[in-house]
Amino acid sequence: MYKILVADDHAVVRKGLLQILQGAPGLCTVQEAGSGAEVLQKCYGEKWDGVILDLAMPGMSGLDVLKQLKAQHPVLPVLVLSVHPEEQYARRVLKAGAAGYLTKDSAPDELVKAVQKICSGGRYVSASLAEMLAFTFQEDGDRPAHEGLSDREYQVLRLMASGYTISEIAEKLVLSVKTVSTYRTRLLQKMNMSNNAELMHYAFQNGLLEEQ
Secondary structure, three states, X not given: XXXXXXXXXOHHHHHXXXXXXXXXXXXXXXXXXXXXXXXXXXXXXXXXXXXXXXXXXXXXXXXXXXXXXXXXXXXXXXXXXXXXXXXXXXXXXHHOOOOEEEEOOXXXXXXXXXXXXXXXXXXXXXXXXXXXXXXXXXXXXXXXXXXXXXHHHHHHHHHHHOOOOHHHHHHHHOOOHHHHHHHHHHHHHXXXXXXXXXXXXXXXXXXXXXXX
């Protein structure tokens, strides 16, 4: 029987995930966490067979939590469960050490299958994601401009393109305004752009807008 930590800032979502996992015969015992800080705290004090991690949590983002988890517990399997489409974040979280990526509109039985797979030492990606990754690697010389951004620059890009101000982004990511401005400058340079309007157009064309 596996011991799973479910991390999501929405209580209703956590309860739903707990019901799905606890309803799978012999699968797991489940506990929950409502923030990134709570995830790190519980993983520091207890041993887990797997973590289900949401990306969009307040304060410390799920991506930041993932990186810290893998730095502190390299063999701990983490399944990222997100509202974001696979093409927006899957490559980044897998590169950061996640054992799998699943969207929240997936069927319950697929979630159970994914948890079983990562807890037994495997990796889980959907058939569509596997195809996308294979195609991306084949076309690596023609990758879109945003693939060259750091994870933090990518976060700032999506928030800026969605209409957030520098101050709002700083508050959302728990960074200083000066730091966010530096990320803005860097990403504009890397993408060979000069203003927010160009960023917004690019983000819209590539489906990168952040959900409000």
